[in-house]
Amino acid sequence: MHYKDLDVESFVDHWYKKETYLKAYSKFIQPMTNMKMWPKSTKPSIEPPEITSMPGRPRKKRSKYSDEPCKKKFGKATRKGRKMKCSLCKNFGHNKKGCPIGISFALTSSTLLMKFIFINTS
Numbered sequence: 001m002h003y004k005d006l007d008v009e010s011f012v013d014h015w016y017k018k019e020t021y022l023k024a025y026s027k028f029i030q031p032m033t034n035m036k037m038w039p040k041s042t043k044p045s046i047e048p049p050e051i052t053s054m055p056g057r058p059r060k061k062r063s064k065y066s067d068e069p070c071k072k073k074f075g076k077a078t079r080k081g082r083k084m085k086c087s088l089c090k091n092f093g094h095n096k097k098g099c100p101i102g103i104s105f106a107l108t109s110s111t112l113l114m115k116f117i118f119i120n121t122s
């Protein structure tokens, strides 16, 4: 462009020029008044959109609260609030699956089995 001796500014749109920028911000922005002092629009207010039913069968089950008891078909008592009792050591707080005796027993049996396999294979 320079060697053709053309005016660079002639390629720039007037929106990007300094004069336009200064003209746009020549009047300083007025502070906003209270919301109650805003002028009321004469046009009708914008209403929320109409509720349209979605395609498909509506859900029958209501979402339950987290602490809501679940109704069972048969008269089975709830296990809520009942203390767990171990059938192995007869202690409360854990059951057969979480019993330390059961765990140790399972561990020893499994280690014994591992040893047995190791001896047999080697």
Ligand SMILES: [Zn+2]
Pocket: 086, 087, 088, 089, 090, 091, 094, 095, 096, 098, 099, 100, 101
């Ligand atoms: Zn136990």
